[in-house]
Amino acid sequence: MNEWIELSRQRCRQRGLDPTQISQPVFQLSEKELVEERERYHDILSVIQYFGDKTLSMLAGKPHLIIVSNNSGYILDRHGDQAYKSMIAEFGIYDGIKCDEAFMGTNVVTLALEEQMPIQIIGAEHYHLMLENAACYCVPFHFPIYHDLSGTVSIMTSIEHHNHTYLALLSNMVDSIERELSLRLTNHNQNLIQQLVFNNMRNGIIMTDERGIITEFNAYAEKITGRNRESVIHTPVFPFEHFGSYFYQGLKYGKQFENIELSFRYSLDQNHVCLFDLLPITNENGELLGAFAQFRDITDRVILERQFINAEKFSAIGKMAAGLAHEIRNPLTSIIGFFQLLQQSNNPQKFQNYVGLINTELQNMKQLVSDFVVMAKPSTPERKAIPIQEFLQDTIRFMDSQAILKNTSIRANFDEELTVAWIDPAQVKQVLVNLIQNAIDSIEKNGFIQLSTEQDTNRSHFKIIIEDNGVGMTKDELAQIVNPFFTTKENGVGLGLSICYRIVENHKGTMTATSRKGIGTRFEVTLPLS
Known part of the structure; x- marks a missing residue:
C-alpha cells in the first residue's frame, strides 16, 4: 500500500471516522458559489468534457465516472455512467462538496492535491467499506498560463475494471487539456x-x-x-x-x-x-x-487510444481462454476418473452407466467450447422445468468418481416438498460441479460433502447448500474468492467461482459462502423457483 494512503488511513482512525458510513459533507459550496466557480473554470471544464467524452466512449459498456475538482478539492463536475453517478451521490459524493479527508476519509482528490502527483486508490485501500468495490485514479493539473488555475481530474470505476493504464490515460488527457487551453488563449490574444x-x-x-x-x-x-x-x-x-x-x-x-x-x-x-x-x-x-x-x-493521441483499446481486447481474450480451460478441466478430470473405475469394474451395468455419463459430459464439453467461441458475453439462462431431486442426484453420481478417489462420500438431504424448479440445467450444473470439485479438492482424506435443499417460507426461492469438512478458508481468503484469478489451489486458474457467481446472478439469484480454517466451508446458492 502507498505510504501516503497508509498515513491517510491512520489519520482517519485517529479522527475516529466510522469506516461503515461516510459522514455528511462538512464543507459545501452554495448554489451561487458553485455557479461562480464553474464559470471561473469554464474553459477548463469545457475542454475536459470533450476529452472526457472521448475517453468514456473508448470505455463504453463499463461503469466509469470522470470527476473534476478545483484546487481546494470542491467537486465542480461529474459526468459518465448515470447509475454510478447516482450511487456515489447516495454516499454523499456530489457536485459542490469538498473532498475532505475529515469526512470522506482516504480519497484520491485530497492526496493528489497534497502530494501534487498522480494517485490511485484501489478497493480495500479506501478507508470506508462502502468504497471497497471502487477503483479511483486522480491526476492534479496546474495551468499557470491559464489564469494560474489548478485542480484535479479523476476516473472512478468498479474494482473489476481496475486498470493500471488509467493513470497514464489521465496524465495524457491533462497534457492534451493544457495544450488545448494554450491554443485557445493564443488564438484569443x-x-x-x-x-x-x-x-x-x-x-x-x-x-x-x-x-x-x-x-x-x-x-x-x-x-x-x-x-x-x-x-x-x-x-x-x-x-x-x-x-x-x-x-x-x-x-x-x-x-x-x-x-x-x-x-x-x-x-x-x-x-x-x-x-x-x-x-x-x-x-x-x-x-x-x-x-x-x-x-x-491529434494523431498521436488517437494512436494511443487505439493501442489501449487493442490491449483491452487482448486482455478479454486472455480471460476468456483461461475460463474455457478451467471449465473443461473439471469434466475431463471426472471422465478420467470414470475410465479408471471402468478398468477396475467387471459389472456390465456399471460399465454402461459410466459410458453414458462419459458421452454426456463429452457432449457438454463440446457445447461449452461452442458457447465460448460464439458468445463473447454471458449467455441468458434458458430456463425449463426440471425435476430438481433427480437433477441433483445425477450431479452427485457424476461427481462420485472424483469423491471415491479421495475416500470422500457425498451425502444428499433434500426437501421432499421441493420437486420442480425453473432453471437452466446446464448452467446450474456447471455451478454445482465447480462447488463440489472445490469441496473435494479441499478434503485431505476420509471426508464428507453434504448436498441439501430447502425452500424459503414464501415458496418463491429455494436453496442448494453444499457443505464440506475440508481445510476451510481464512477470512482474507474468503473475502477474495469472487475476484477473478484468485485461487488457493496450486494448479488453479481462479475463475471457477467468478463464473459461478455470474451464472447465479443471471438466474436472479445469490450465492454466499461461510468458512472456518480447519473446519470446513458452506456455500448457499439461492435461486427463484419460477
Missing part, C-alpha cells in the same frame, strides 16, 4: 493576421476573405492537407473536400465550429487525424471580414 504566427504554429491555419478566397495558408496546413501554399492562395476554399462546407456555413450563416474531427489520408499507411475549428471574423460593426480556421493534429 494574438494577432491572427501576423505571418510569423501562422508559419511557426504547430497547427494548420487557413484564413479567407468574406467571399471565401484563401488569404493565408501556413506551412502546417500544407503538411496536413498535402496542398502547396502557392497553388491554393487566392483561390476559393469551398472545393476542399474535408472542410469546404464548414467555411461556406461560417461565411454565409455566421456559424462557428469547434472540435470537428477530420481525417486526412494520403496513402494506406499515412493518415493525419485533426480537430478543426472555424470562426467568422467581423469588425467592430459586426461586418463580415472573412473566416479563420485551424487544424490541431
